[in-house]
Amino acid sequence: MFCSSMIDIANEFGVPCYMIYTSNATFLGITLHVQEMYDDKKYDVSDLDESVNELEFPCLTRPYPVKCLPHILSSKDWLPFFAAQGRSFRKMKGILVNTVAELEPHALKMFNNVDLPQAYPVGPVLHLDNGDDDDEKRLEVLRWLDDQPPKSVLFLCFGSMGGFTEEQTREVAVALNRSGHRFLWSLRRASPNIMMERPGDYKNLEEVLPDGFLERTLDRGKVIGWAPQVAVLEKPAIGGFVTHCGWNSMLESLWFGVPMVTWPLYAEQKVNAFEMVEELGLAVEIRKCISGDLLLIGEMEIVTAEDIERAIRCVMEQDSDVRSRVKEMAEKCHVALMDGGSSKTALQKFIQDVIENVA
Incomplete structure (x- = not known):
């Protein structure tokens, strides 16, 4: 997710570009929405004054408190980098998200928009190896x-x-x-x-x-x-x-x-x-x-x-x-990874989409 600049190289060679997003669909949606406000509406969330208490995001059902914004969203030093990430994300053919459809149904609806990349909820992607049993x-x-x-x-x-x-x-x-x-x-x-x-x-x-x-x-x-x-x-x-x-x-x-x-x-x-x-x-x-x-x-x-x-x-x-x-x-998380489960199905759809885009 932090190597999105590689998309320009992929496009140069005509290679369809997909991204693995290791966080959730909600923060991915916030990233894209903040980037849109920053670029298209000249709306800088780091300039919000105390009169604005909450923000509406399409990936959330509830208003988000401004005072709870992460520093990467409310800092003038970090917001340009954050917006640049959002621009790159929009260029992807699709995004594999480490989430489960049953966990974030509302956030994932945002990606039904034709102007956004396809989101594939393929999680939970976890490393469950218990490590060294001799320690x-x-x-x-x-x-x-x-x-x-x-x-x-x-x-x-x-x-x-x-x-x-x-x-x-x-x-x-x-x-x-x-x-x-x-x-x-x-x-x-x-x-x-x-x-x-x-x-x-x-x-x-x-x-x-x-x-x-x-x-x-x-x-x-x-x-x-x-x-x-x-x-x-x-x-x-x-x-x-x-x-x-x-x-x-x-x-x-x-x-x-x-x-x-x-x-x-x-x-x-x-x-x-x-x-x-x-x-x-x-x-x-x-x-x-x-x-x-x-x-x-x-x-x-x-x-x-x-x-x-x-x-x-x-x-x-x-x-x-x-x-x-x-x-x-x-x-639900366990069922999602089984045959016929939502994440297994999303992964199969991703594979099929890649084949069609390469063909």
Whole structure:
């Protein structure tokens, strides 16, 4: 999706050009709509003043809060790049999207427009290999999960670039302590320059966690560094997932039927969170419209222990509507990849369209 400039070379040689879009149909639709506003209507979303509270996007059923726009949409530095991406996307013969027709039916309707490329929902495209079974630290974590009751453990994991400051770490710890729930927390130290260095592990957890936290939660929780996310999510003990809202992580959570708490940190993740919470009802928000961008700005607004605890209690409810909807969507995601399923059918249509365009 970031190599769309290659389309000019493909066109030069008369080769039909298709794109694999690894995020969702909703953000793809927003990309194209913002590019249209930027180019055709001279409408710069980064110039919006406080009198405009919401924006309407054809790929969403609900108005989108302006203050929740990702930094890549609201920054004058990034918007031209973003618009250029949209222009390139429009030149494609078609776009394979890592989504499921049953998950984003409204967003996908936008691509019935003859002026837009054909969208092929072929997901969920996931890498479910559990990795090295000989890693002792990994095995220790998985064995611990095997000893926990079903749907009793909250998993907190924030992707390869998600790290927390000491202040934010303490707020999470206070919330976990108050909630009383079992937990597995993948805690990474925030990088001072995430473009140059990925987050790493804290060398001494006792220096950043509240006094006595590890002792008080010893019988119901684990704080670790890197986590084997897929292997953890598939364990029956996992009852909820606090996620940075990377699209792949969200699809993994849906695949295993685990309801989510949304904590977007960078890139398009605020849109992903809005879709899962407001559009689809498949997640619980930790708080509406967290300001900042860990990747492009380098910092995030601190989320309080009170907000975190509320979200934890909500997502861990065993008979909640969110949990029921997630279970139903998990079944649809599995069926989509079977013979006759929506994603399998979309992939077959893509292959046929390529053959016809080449012939």
